Amino acid sequence: MCGMGLTTSAKHDAIEQAGKSNGGTHRAMPMRTPSTSSEDDDEDIEEPQQWLPTDLTSVASASERYSDITQLLAKQQQTLQRTPDARWAMADGYDLTAYNQINGVWPLGHPLPLPDWSSAEEPAKAELIFENVWQYEELTGIIETALQRMLEETHYNTVNLFVDFYRSFKRTRRSDLRSFFQFYDVPINRRHHMCVSLAFEIIARLVQMFPQLGQYLYVVSCEEQVVDCNDYVQMDEEYGMNSADAGVEKEHVMVAMRFAIGERHGVMILDPGYHVGRAVTVMSDQSYPHTGWFNQSKEPHLQRDYCYSYSQHSDKFVEWKEREIRGDEASFKTSLIYIAQEYMTAVDVTVRRNLVYNFRSLLSRDAKGRVYAGLYFPLVSNVQEAHLTLFYDGPNEQRVKAKLMFSAFKVGKGKQLPDYVLQHLVKLSPQLNMSQHELTELCKSLCEVVSDQNFIGQVLAINDDIGVMSMEN
Structure with missing residues (x-):
């Protein structure tokens, strides 16, 4: 990452x-x-x-x-x-x-x-x-x-x-x-x-x-x-x-x-x-x-x-x-x-x-450069398959990692996210130095972005053109 x-x-x-x-x-x-x-x-x-x-x-x-x-x-x-x-x-x-x-x-x-x-x-x-x-x-x-x-x-x-x-x-x-x-x-x-x-x-x-x-x-x-x-x-x-x-x-x-x-x-x-x-x-x-x-x-x-x-x-x-x-x-x-x-x-x-x-990430690092918490996701052409991965330090020095579909963040106003999603956000947010509300709203915003088929398709097309240009390097 x-x-x-x-x-x-x-x-x-x-x-x-x-x-x-x-x-x-x-x-x-x-x-x-x-x-x-x-x-x-x-x-x-x-x-x-x-x-x-x-x-x-x-x-x-x-x-x-x-x-x-x-x-x-x-x-x-x-x-x-x-x-x-x-x-x-x-x-x-x-x-x-x-x-x-x-x-x-x-x-x-x-x-x-x-x-x-x-x-x-x-x-x-x-x-x-x-x-x-x-x-x-x-x-x-x-x-x-x-x-x-x-x-x-x-x-x-x-x-x-x-x-x-x-x-x-x-x-x-x-x-x-x-x-x-x-x-x-x-x-x-x-x-x-x-x-x-x-x-x-x-x-x-x-x-x-x-x-x-x-x-x-x-x-x-x-x-x-x-x-x-x-x-x-x-x-x-x-x-x-x-x-x-x-x-x-x-x-x-x-x-x-x-x-x-x-x-x-x-x-x-x-x-x-x-x-x-x-x-x-x-x-x-x-x-x-x-x-x-x-x-x-x-x-x-x-x-x-x-x-x-x-x-x-x-x-x-x-x-x-x-x-x-x-x-x-x-x-x-x-x-x-x-x-x-x-x-x-x-x-x-x-x-x-x-x-x-075609890859995005938000990462926390310690003083020695160890990445210990964050989220990351690829951009995919089929937005129905869009997902992100959350990870953070758990108890007993164990790394916790969870792969979530972005569709889990599609909830109506006034409605809560699924419990299994909230459980991860509660533990991840302090390790990102964010409030749970800030992290939740960011994930909802990302859900909006990656669900826009036309936008994501055009982003991937530009990325592909850059890759072709630099292929010989």
């Missing part, structure tokens, strides 16, 4: 020219600061009041408690690439100009906008220099503490954004989802997180602790489950990934920071979107403090291990290997993280792509 940017006039010219050469258009990025949920303009929808962080960390005074790191960062003060008072996060949104987000070119007939990155002539952000490994370990300890707290405090949630998408579409009274999808202003907020806003959130929290880290942390793109890494890298060299010929979907986002310990170079990877509760260290020489293989999750029927290393085909990429062990059988997958440049279309491409993905 697993954004709005400012560009130079030269950048705009290049984007407009690329749009013409691809037979597409460059859509102006609206200035939304902060970005908010699409439900905000619907007076009939009452948004549940959830925890919103005002003090992003529990550290009272980072400058005093972490004076060594503060001094290290002060020594390497670089010319800021953006205004020093950039508001990385606000009450319920993010200043997306701080993350350099723009809209990508959208060629005619292409199922997604084309991804885009910062200038290829310059490396992504500055490289943070450590005098010795102990300084690096001190910073990673601080970062991991902030990361683990964030995992506990947030959900991974592609459910509410999907409901927002559906309601916005229905309000337009249009019948063609594909044209609506192209012009939909993708909402990002601090309540309903997927990988992109989780990346924004951890950067915002770390920059509040150490403002200088804004010069080093950056958002990076990831292509999942690459068939042939060498072919993918060669394709990048031949076409460039911001070409329609590349056929990439960039369905995942992480955070990276380039660094050096003396003369040794590496990159730190943060991946809260896949519930990774550690700051992963990737050294070019693969020597300490290189992380190597580690266990991400372990259940009776499945063990999942991760490993990150520089790609042997190009140091522009980090290979993320995943090993799944079921009984005596092991299977492997490899994804490619592009670290050479800052990813500028995380919202326009990656969030948009996930809106039409």
Whole structure:
């Protein structure tokens, strides 16, 4: 189970020219600061009041408690690439100009906008220099503490954004989802997180602790489950990934920071979107403090291990290997993280792509990244077969899992859900940090969405087109 940017006039010219050469258009990025949920303009929808962080960390005074790191960062003060008072996060949104987000070119007939990155002539952000490994370990300890707290405090949630998408579409009274999808202003907020806003959130929290880290942390793109890494890298060299010929979907986002310990170079990877509760260290020489293989999750029927290393085909990429062990059988997958440049279309491409993905989930994680409660469901073409799975921690450390048909949530006003459904919601809701009423209403809303045969059919058709486009990757 697993954004709005400012560009130079030269950048705009290049984007407009690329749009013409691809037979597409460059859509102006609206200035939304902060970005908010699409439900905000619907007076009939009452948004549940959830925890919103005002003090992003529990550290009272980072400058005093972490004076060594503060001094290290002060020594390497670089010319800021953006205004020093950039508001990385606000009450319920993010200043997306701080993350350099723009809209990508959208060629005619292409199922997604084309991804885009910062200038290829310059490396992504500055490289943070450590005098010795102990300084690096001190910073990673601080970062991991902030990361683990964030995992506990947030959900991974592609459910509410999907409901927002559906309601916005229905309000337009249009019948063609594909044209609506192209012009939909993708909402990002601090309540309903997927990988992109989780990346924004951890950067915002770390920059509040150490403002200088804004010069080093950056958002990076990831292509999942690459068939042939060498072919993918060669394709990048031949076409460039911001070409329609590349056929990439960039369905995942992480955070990276380039660094050096003396003369040794590496990159730190943060991946809260896949519930990774550690700051992963990737050294070019693969020597300490290189992380190597580690266990991400372990259940009776499945063990999942991760490993990150520089790609042997190009140091522009980090290979993320995943090993799944079921009984005596092991299977492997490899994804490619592009670290050479800052990813500028995380919202326009990656969030948009996930809106039409055929699997949705709402998950609670603990500080170590263990997913212990949530719900998930596939989108199916026959809406009569639509179902969801609930799971949560039961007594005696036993995992409770229940598969429910969505039809169980079709009840008239004033009528209760079936008792067997309520029994699960009563136990699940506190583990999702939701009231039983909020969880019940969310499930009813999902029932409405997945029962709309026309809408679900169009979502699956767009998802299929994206899959065909990226099949060779």
